Amino acid sequence: MKTIMIHEMPDHVGETVRIGAWIANKRSSGKIAFLQLRDGSGFVQGVVVKEVVGEEIFAKAKSIHQETSLYVTAEVTEDERSSFGVELQVKDIEIIHEAVDYPITPKEHGTEFLMDHRHLWLRSRKQHAIMKIRDEIIRSTYEFFHINGFVKIDPPILTGSSPEGTSELFHTKYFDEDAYLSQSGQLYLEAAAMALGKVFSFGPTFRAEKSKTRRHLIEFWMIEPEMAFVQHAESLEVQEQYVAHIVQSVLQNCPLELERLGRDLSKLEKIQAPFPRITYDDAIKFLHEKGFDDIVWGDDFGAPHETAIAENYDMPVFITHYPTGIKPFYMQPHPDRDDVVLCADLIAPEGYGEIIGGSERIYDYEMMKQRIQEHNLDESAYEWYLDICKFGAVPHSGFGLGLERTVAWISGVEHVRETIPFPRLLNRLYP
Structure with missing residues (x-):
């Protein structure tokens, strides 16, 4: 299986690939979880469907914390809403390091706080x-x-x-x-x-x-x-x-x-x-x-x-x-x-x-x-x-x-x- 970076994904539509990434953000809705992934070259959305990946991987996707590092195995599919024109249909998640209590959350922070971090x-x-x-x-x-x-x-x-x-x-x-x-x-x-x-x-x-x-x-x-x-x-x-x-x-x-x-x-x-x-x-x-x-x-x-x-x-x-x-x-x-x-x-x-x-x-x-x-x-x-x-x-x-x-x-x-x-x-x- 080929390990690629996010910016290379448009060249691999229809293929199953592996990427190393961090969780920038996530949300879930019922039996689907949406992971915002970044790897330095860009940002892409990973879609985790419970009935596709099974109970264990889906539970992992729902509980994962912001800035946790991981390997993701997924199929690259076209998505016109994405900046790269693609998204990932996730098949497997391998956590490298679980990040807990990441200090910069998706909310407003003061300039001094951000400069300190x-x-x-x-x-x-x-x-x-x-x-x-x-x-x-x-x-x-x-x-x-x-x-x-x-x-x-x-x-x-x-x-x-x-x-x-x-x-x-x-x-x-x-x-x-x-x-x-x-x-x-x-x-x-x-x-x-x-x-x-x-x-x-x-x-x-x-x-x-x-x-x-x-x-x-x-x-x-x-x-x-x-x-x-x-x-x-x-x-x-x-x-x-x-x-x-x-x-x-x-x-x-x-x-x-x-x-x-x-x-x-x-x-x-x-x-x-x-x-x-x-x-x-x-x-x-x-x-x-x-x-x-x-x-x-x-x-x-x-x-x-x-x-x-x-x-x-x-x-x-x-x-x-x-x-x-x-x-x-x-x-x-x-x-x-x-x-x-x-x-x-x-x-x-x-x-x-x-x-x-x-x-x-x-x-x-x-x-x-x-x-x-x-x-x-x-x-x-x-x-x-x-x-x-x-x-x-x-x-x-x-x-x-x-x-x-x-x-x-x-x-x-x-x-x-x-x-x-x-x-x-x-x-x-x-x-």
Whole structure:
């Protein structure tokens, strides 16, 4: 007898198969019991008929507890009501481990309770769908960059310097030296781009930012490409093509998960390059017209400002050319203005905020050295980085996409804490 997984069942209609599964839920009615089974690949209903399986197996089916693990032998039959188009006519049940008093029951639970039981909450239908969408975004990310000639590079997590200063970094001792958990692999990727042309990384980053908003995590994952001989405008094209690619991949490969989350597909179907662009200058004017009198030129945008701008579009929107004073030291100045830099933030629609930050990078040695000094950074710690400008410098650009915010937007989840398997928040290091 063939042992299969739930997602394979449409290929085995009419066959008797065996699956390993857990009981997600159950109900019974007279002489029929309905078992909601899950195995990680999907959910399916198992129908247990007393006169078919006999008294012993039927009694087992009626008394079985939520999250009990078991092997089920059953015939796969067609069922149009099922998400996979099939259900199981159960013939035998073999219990592996009986779960008793499973803490997450089919009722409302508070957020803190669910976060305390995150290791079990992951088993729910909603969390299963979010994790599958996250996986598809990661898969399609590798697909996009490899198709377009990028090489995967793994920058270090322990660093002796920071691309954006050390005020929000986690400090540790590296034997007799100071070290920090990485907030970005960018500087190392710039070095790699000078060797390999187009590179990208995918890995964890850490921000010691004491924020409790629905958009923030202490530990999160970033996709960071860097591209030699690519200037600001070309980088924007790569960004919009990449975002459109991952959205369309999720639509194509995760229809059941999006349906389970109740996502409005029409909002995702229109996500196609090119994306609209608005300068920082025009964004300030727009916000003043909308009644945001509190913000002045030179201020960074907060969540309400980004949301107001995004609501004017039904697509992700680039805000370009931010003031020099509110951006990191490495960004290339505008060729005609010394008060703004060649950069852009990509703001997701529907109030999800910034999902990408990127810029053209400075490649003039003297200018880079000056900027490091102006930002009061330890020049000796950046000596290796200055070598990028000293030896064969070229125009180059890059960006970073925050995975969790992107998962939240595409899946329609309100808070990023549900978009990572085990979130690290300001007051949460458990489980």
